[in-house]
Amino acid sequence: GAGVSQSPSNKVTEKGKDVELRCDPISGHTALYWYRQSLGQGLEFLIYFQGNSAPDKSGLPSDRFSAERTGGSVSTLTIQRTQQEDSAVYLCASSQRWGNTGELFFGEGSRLTVL
Amino acid sequence: GQQVMQIPQYQHVQEGEDFTTYCNSSTTLSNIQWYKQRPGGHPVFLIQLVKSGEVKKQKRLTFQFGEAKKNSSLHITATQTTDVGTYFCAGAGGYSTLTFGKGTMLLVSP
Secondary structure (H helix, E strand, C coil): CCCCEEECCEEEECCCCCEEEEEECCCCCCEEEEEEECCCCCCEEEEEEECCEEEECCCCCCCCEEEEECCCCCEEEEECCCCHHHCEEEEEEEECCCCCCCCCEECCCEEEEEC | CCCEEEECCEEEEECCCCEEEEEEECCCCCEEEEEEECCCCCCEEEEEECCCCCEEEECCEEEEECCCCCEEEEEECCCCHHHCEEEEEEEECCCCCCEECCCEEEEEEC
16 A cells, blocks of 8 residues: 555544454565554554564563564554553554664554543 | 653744754664654654764754764754654664654744
8 A cells, every 4th residue: 555554543442342453554564563652652662573473572561462464464453451551542664674774654543542 | 671762852942943852872773763743643754864973964954863873863943833743763773673762842833
């Protein structure tokens, strides 16, 4: 696609429910990142994919968070048993270059609200 | 782990005034990137610096990478209302993932 696409753009869920957030990166981009941004805060790194493998998942805050990437393309971030502190904007970014020297192209984000 | 500190957190200027945000790392960086996020938007890449002491300019924006590759700055000359947003630096050392600073929010009054 022309840009990084994320869905849903907004998600309201009840505490304890599971949610899935989807990211469709720019075609041909091998690197994919997930970040989390709370209101007025910086970008908190969650996980990084190179192809389908995740060499760096150090930022996942707990075992309720998991992510996968299939076919070197679409990625899904899953949050199980959501808590109110999970409320944030989840941003996905892709990069043409692997490693840490490539420009990141961000999607519009998925805003998650946990009631 | 690697930390990237950014100051100030917030700055309010009058249109036409200059603005500078500073980024400092606890470790030597292999490169540093700068992003701008408009209110309600997503971060957009501005530039990447790789070399020690590097200076790059984009119109009214000047980016610097320190000699020790542990700090960087973004300077905007004669701010305009279109410069409003949050400016983030993001640094990486070795093969580590990019670490973002908390950003500097710039507000420009006409």
